[in-house]
Amino acid sequence: MQTKPSAHFTPEQNLRTLVVLAAGMLVLFFIFHKPWLSWIALGVLLVAAFSDWLSAKLAWAWLKLAELLGKVNSRILLSLVFFVFLFPIATLRRLFVKNPLDLKRPAGNSLYKERNHTYSAQDLANPW
Numbered sequence: 064m065q066t067k068p069s070a071h072f073t074p075e076q077n078l079r080t081l082v083v084l085a086a087g088m089l090v091l092f093f094i095f096h097k098p099w100l101s102w103i104a105l106g107v108l109l110v111a112a113f114s115d116w117l118s119a120k121l122a123w124a125w126l127k128l129a130e131l132l133g134k135v136n137s138r139i140l141l142s143l144v145f146f147v148f149l150f151p152i153a154t155l156r157r158l159f160v161k162n163p164l165d166l167k168r169p170a171g172n173s174l175y176k177e178r179n180h181t182y183s184a185q186d187l188a189n190p191w
Contacts, residue, residue: 074119077119080126081110084125085104085105085111089101
């Protein structure tokens with residue numbers, strides 16, 4: 064989905080985006096005590112207050128950056144989950160379980176497994 068500053072966002076949405084951006088900068092200022100973060104927050108608020116065109120451009124740029132970070136972070140996190148959790152578990156299972164899907168033929172020619180079971184009403188009560 065392509066987003067354009069003036070086509071998809073109203074001035075109120077742009078203003079809301081920039082106020083949230085400024086609030087985030089202020090939170091970072093209180094955490095890290097870097098004065099330039101408060102100046103950036105003040106600049107963002109001034110742009111939001113006095114220029115609709117520039118606030119639309121700044122909100123669009125911020126949302127594009129957020130979209131890019133979302134794509135990159137999701138790939139990094141999913142890769143970490145795969146290589147840290149799923150790959151070792153699959154490797155251990157492959158090493159210790161010889162025929163997990165019963166794909167290898169047994170001694171006879173048939174893959175049919177005979178099950179001698181008398182069905183009762185309780186078998187049908189909870190089929191799942």
